[in-house]
Amino acid sequence: MRWFRFAALVLAATILQTSLVGVIHIWQPDIRPNLLLILLVFFAIYSGPQDAVIASFSIGLAADLSSPVRELMGPQIISFGVLGTLLSDVHGIISIRRMPHQAIAIFVMGVLTALLSYLLTFFRAESVSTRLSAELLWQPLYSAVIGPFLFLPIAWWMRINRKGRRHGVKRRR
């Protein structure tokens, strides 16, 4: 894993998520793609198990830092970390290579991470988000629609080919 590129990518996605992504919302300001969710699924699919764990928790940390609503940190670190690791393990059993499968994976991960984050937030008895339908349904759906198309530039940036191998690494005989 090229960690410097990963950090730059996550940082750019975090900044874009809190600023520029708002432009492409539909119907309501909350209904917009979640770039960090797309990154989470990408790295869970295309990284090794160890890298996927670190990447998932790191993306969760970025999601918590950039969350404009929640006051506390931790719910998204845990939900992204746990579910990203789980997806990485599942990917070892079921291949998620085709775009429709990736879209489904993004949608399911979006729903589950939002639900787990909500429950953890509720557990801390903090103010709970009132835009639950947007977070649980519409954001994952929107992300699922555009996510698989973003995998290509992300893969290019991370120097990962779509078969799951890094460029310049020769297959061992």
Added chain:
Amino acid sequence: MLFTWLLLGGLICLFAPASLTGKLKLAYNYVFSWPLDNLSLATSTMPSLNAVEDDAPKRETAAEQQRFENDIANLQAEVRDAHDQIAYLQRLQVVAQRDRMGFVLADVVRTGRTQDVLFINRGSRDHIAVGQYVLGDMSVIGTISDVWAQRAVVRLVTDRNSKIQATIGESNLARVMEGRSGNIGKIRLVPADHAVRVGDKVYARKVPGLLDVSFVAAKVTQCGLDPENPSMLDITIQPECDIANLTRVAVIVPATQQ
């Protein structure tokens, strides 16, 4: 093992005090304030993708415009009020001797239960003090009887406890004007040979330091011999001012305290 450590880190973050984790968020916002601000600014100037949300900025603009219009209307009302106050003060100070007196304008908050006192919205913070004379419609209507920081009570000339030195008409004979219930007052101990007619003006006599020039206070409404003492007149007076409909009064204060 790595997963466990990272999960533990997440749980620590979750259960850490909000003040501590809030600082992390603040640090993130501070470090990346430049791109966040610039991109947010660029976002705000970009056209929105859907028509429903296009109405939101218009609604905000309309609401903002309404707030500005209300602000302007409030300022205009304040200007009108200030003009009224200036005109009132100019009328009060048209006589040269009145320059030695200061006037504090006050609004009538409410009338007392007995209708013989008024509550005004000025108090000791505005240099109001007990005993000061109060003008209404350019005539003396009473004196200050109680003062709080931002409120005061005016004892009207018609109050039973009101006693104000007064002269009648062009005479220099000073007598005490006492209040009676029913919006009237009495002036006693005026000799019967004194020429007093119904309609004569009654003036509050000047009191150095409090009232440097005589002000009209009332008019004579009845005049006859005192039944208890026929050598004296029994004079009934009525305030010159329609106190019941007063909305603004001027309290006379020393000019240096105005």
